[in-house]
Amino acid sequence: MDQTDSEARAALPAPFIRWFAEKGWRPRAHQLELLARAEAGHSTLLIAPTGAGKTLAGFLPALTDLTRRGKREQGGAFKGIHTLYVSPLKALAVDIERNLMKPVGEMGLPVVVENRTGDTPNAKRQRQKLNPPDILLTTPEQVALLLASKESQRFFKDLKYVVFDELHSLVTSKRGHMLSLGLARLRRLAPRLSTIGLSATVAEPIELQKWLVAQEEGRQRHAGLVTVEGGAKPDISILSTDEHIPWAGHSARYAIADIYRQLTEHQTTLLFVNTRSQAEMLFQELWTVNEENLPIALHHGSLDVAQRRKVEAAMAANRLRAVVATSTLDLGIDWGDVDLVIHVGAPKGASRLAQRIGRANHRMDEPSKAILVPANRFEVMECQAALDANYLGAQDTPPVGRGALDALAQHVLGMACAEPFDMLELYDEVKSASPYADLSWETFEQIVDFVATGGYALRTYERYARIRKTKEGLWRVSNPQVAQQYRLNLGTIVESPMLNVRMVKRGQTGKIGRGGGTLGKVEEYFLEQLSAGDTFIFSGKVLRFEGIRENEALVSQAFSFDPKIPSYAGGKFPLSTYLADQVRSMLADPERWHHLPDQVRDWLSLQKDKSMLPKRDELLIETFLRGSRAYMVAYPFEGRLAHQTLGMLLTRRLERAGAKPLGFVATDYSLGIWGLEDMGLMIRDGRLGLSDLFDEDMLGDDLEAWLEESFLLKRTFRNCAVIAGLIERRHPGKEKTGRQVTVSADLIYDVLRSHEPDHILLQATRQDAASGLLDISRLGDMLRRIKGHITHRALDHISPLAVPVMLEIGKEPVHGEAHDAVLAEAAEDLIAEAMA
Numbered sequence: 001m002d003q004t005d006s007e008a009r010a011a012l013p014a015p016f017i018r019w020f021a022e023k024g025w026r027p028r029a030h031q032l033e034l035l036a037r038a039e040a041g042h043s044t045l046l047i048a049p050t051g052a053g054k055t056l057a058g059f060l061p062a063l064t065d066l067t068r069r070g071k072r073e074q075g076g077a078f079k080g081i082h083t084l085y086v087s088p089l090k091a092l093a094v095d096i097e098r099n100l101m102k103p104v105g106e107m108g109l110p111v112v113v114e115n116r117t118g119d120t121p122n123a124k125r126q127r128q129k130l131n132p133p134d135i136l137l138t139t140p141e142q143v144a145l146l147l148a149s150k151e152s153q154r155f156f157k158d159l160k161y162v163v164f165d166e167l168h169s170l171v172t173s174k175r176g177h178m179l180s181l182g183l184a185r186l187r188r189l190a191p192r193l194s195t196i197g198l199s200a201t202v203a204e205p206i207e208l209q210k211w212l213v214a215q216e217e218g219r220q221r222h223a224g225l226v227t228v229e230g231g232a233k234p235d236i237s238i239l240s241t242d243e244h245i246p247w248a249g250h251s252a253r254y255a256i257a258d259i260y261r262q263l264t265e266h267q268t269t270l271l272f273v274n275t276r277s278q279a280e281m282l283f284q285e286l287w288t289v290n291e292e293n294l295p296i297a298l299h300h301g302s303l304d305v306a307q308r309r310k311v312e313a314a315m316a317a318n319r320l321r322a323v324v325a326t327s328t329l330d331l332g333i334d335w336g337d338v339d340l341v342i343h344v345g346a347p348k349g350a351s352r353l354a355q356r357i358g359r360a361n362h363r364m365d366e367p368s369k370a371i372l373v374p375a376n377r378f379e380v381m382e383c384q385a386a387l388d389a390n391y392l393g394a395q396d397t398p399p400v401g402r403g404a405l406d407a408l409a410q411h412v413l414g415m416a417c418a419e420p421f422d423m424l425e426l427y428d429e430v431k432s433a434s435p436y437a438d439l440s441w442e443t444f445e446q447i448v449d450f451v452a453t454g455g456y457a458l459r460t461y462e463r464y465a466r467i468r469k470t471k472e473g474l475w476r477v478s479n480p481q482v483a484q485q486y487r488l489n490l491g492t493i494v495e496s497p498m499l500n501v502r503m504v505k506r507g508q509t510g511k512i513g514r515g516g517g518t519l520g521k522v523e524e525y526f527l528e529q530l531s532a533g534d535t536f537i538f539s540g541k542v543l544r545f546e547g548i549r550e551n552e553a554l555v556s557q558a559f560s561f562d563p564k565i566p567s568y569a570g571g572k573f574p575l576s577t578y579l580a581d582q583v584r585s586m587l588a589d590p591e592r593w594h595h596l597p598d599q600v601r602d603w604l605s606l607q608k609d610k611s612m613l614p615k616r617d618e619l620l621i622e623t624f625l626r627g628s629r630a631y632m633v634a635y636p637f638e639g640r641l642a643h644q645t646l647g648m649l650l651t652r653r654l655e656r657a658g659a660k661p662l663g664f665v666a667t668d669y670s671l672g673i674w675g676l677e678d679m680g681l682m683i684r685d686g687r688l689g690l691s692d693l694f695d696e697d698m699l700g701d702d703l704e705a706w707l708e709e710s711f712l713l714k715r716t717f718r719n720c721a722v723i724a725g726l727i728e729r730r731h732p733g734k735e736k737t738g739r740q741v742t743v744s745a746d747l748i749y750d751v752l753r754s755h756e757p758d759h760i761l762l763q764a765t766r767q768d769a770a771s772g773l774l775d776i777s778r779l780g781d782m783l784r785r786i787k788g789h790i791t792h793r794a795l796d797h798i799s800p801l802a803v804p805v806m807l808e809i810g811k812e813p814v815h816g817e818a819h820d821a822v823l824a825e826a827a828e829d830l831i832a833e834a835m836a
Helices: 003-011 014-023 029-039 054-069 090-107 122-130 140-147 152-156 174-189 205-211 253-265 276-288 305-316 350-357 377-392 405-418 423-431 441-453 480-489 577-588 590-595 598-610 640-657 679-684 701-709 712-724 738-755 760-771 776-785 800-808 820-834
Strands: 044-047 083-086 113-116 135-138 161-164 194-199 224-227 235-238 269-272 296-299 322-325 340-344 369-373 467-469 475-477 498-506 512-523 535-538 541-549 552-557 619-626 629-634 661-666 671-675 790-794
Touching (some): 014 054, 029 044, 029 224, 044 054, 054 090, 054 161, 083 140, 090 135, 090 305, 135 140, 140 405, 174 405, 174 423, 205 224, 253 276, 253 369, 276 322, 296 305, 369 377, 377 577, 423 441, 441 467, 441 760, 498 541, 512 535, 598 800, 619 679, 619 800, 629 679, 629 800, 671 800, 712 760, 760 776
Parallel strands (some): 044 194, 083 135, 269 322, 269 340, 340 369, 498 552, 619 790
Antiparallel strands (some): 619 629
């Protein structure tokens, strides 16, 4: 008997020893170490590669403790839940229940396991409160709902373990901030609980370790760490194709035949894309070439829940050959025997790629196989950089970040719904959550005042008085309707307003028949632009738009082969700083081009001949004339968000300099600006200084002036106001339209800007915009990096590197991924000019 066997016999109850033996398995060292730490009352972060048994490790402490406790007595005293498992995805909670029940059933353990998500019927949720399961598998939103209940103390009093799956993806958003506040309350309700974090490899484990435990003033505390090394290195390649790789575009249509061939050669394939519209397009294209009638399915967040569950069940049963998916299947779901992952489009982050590749094989000792399919030539370099990063083990997970103030306002109201709170006690509790460890008392006072009155400018309106102070000095909800509204509007994910898509039959006279089944939901703003008869792709079908009735879009079957493609919420991921830096390095070093396809190497060589390739820390500016317009193209390689902000600020400066800019367009890699004056000539004769144009002082007055004029802060404010509960989307039996929410938000924004410019929600809005939509810190880093390293090339015509961004200029504002053929003629002209 080796050490692992003897440790297992000492740590595990007999049913577990027998079960492992029957399977021919033995518990792994990290599983036993995590068990020992949990039983000693220590919180722990487990970082392990895919297939290392993370999920079983996370549940072993709960299962062994419940086995020793034995079966609950009928009619005994009320027992709250023993273990809470929190997952970022509803599908993951459902999948874990299916996979966990198998060993529980095989061992005959006296353990009740149930899931609770937004899809769980209300009757089941109510029953769970009265008769809780031993292990509850749920999502962050459901945790917040349960904590805001008057029965929360009773429900959570026996809580021993909280398991956070895929912790790295949970903590970096407002959702994670909301969950950290929920964990702070759980620690108050069950002081002896231990936390277990399960994660893939992350850049800064210490941040996750701190997140798992209560922080104290003047002392940083962190959970323990168990790291599993090894695991087979993935087998990743970039698609080898004889097809022409486009200079621009996002669809990767050129590779459909190659992708389909891979599906026929593998048992089960997961195809990942970055947006829902790409998923719809790819699914449609694969069906067009599906000569062997392979069972192929589609999975994304806008589809009806019944359809998603159907796909998940078929995948788990190995009845599908391929599934086209977005981030809804990113995480640790064990989907049958997936033997290939194809990533269509660049992954935008090394860690995201590692996460998605891990969906293949799901066995630690066998390599996951993945193929990257770049959509254009810049993406070829990005894919190569991501591939290199994966082999090096490089990580680029985003930081946890500072706690969001709108999420805190929502939490404060939720705690008042549960029971009256003492302000000082709640402040101490909130500060124990790591994202809020530095929260000042003054800011917290502002938050409580906001929840109580709406703030100085709104306090005369009774509707904003959601909590009141009692004569004992405690804060309670103003009336029961406030708690009801809180439950209806809880959450930090603010999606574009959605309408149900319902199939109808269109008679020969054009009359609409009775409604049929629901296909899912589509953004209201997209549908409002359509006229009856317009076609679009959704749920893998080409649909004809018939009209809008109340909160439903009516559609019929269409037979068009040239539909418009809808744009869905949650668009493209931002390009990570790490990958952006690696692409810049690759551009500057021809020695690294040997991995690239011939046509991409030729493209870069041509750029070197016609203009130049920027060094790693250099900013290349190209200017040229085309027709009646003058163009300036910059190559910062800092991602679309930073480039969008840079474009807004540069056009203001160019306007002041007399360049008469007309507009700009930003991609992940470059920024193109066009105007009426020859900007190259202005630079040469000294009327336009590049060092002044790109000085980091643009992030001062220019930024402030632009924000005052733009709609960006209004859009951001709308989201903050919804999350903070100032504007309620849902009311019993009805829901505000997106237009109603926007009008309400705009009116309040204008009032606050005029009468209370330091309102806490305006502070939250600016904090959000700076870190999210504007990417200010990244832009500031870039401006500092290029200082003294700006090179100008005045060209006679467009350069090869400028063709992709020029193809974006003048595109029709079709919402979503426009057909690559839309500008095919213009593309041919531009490429011919660049190669002249």
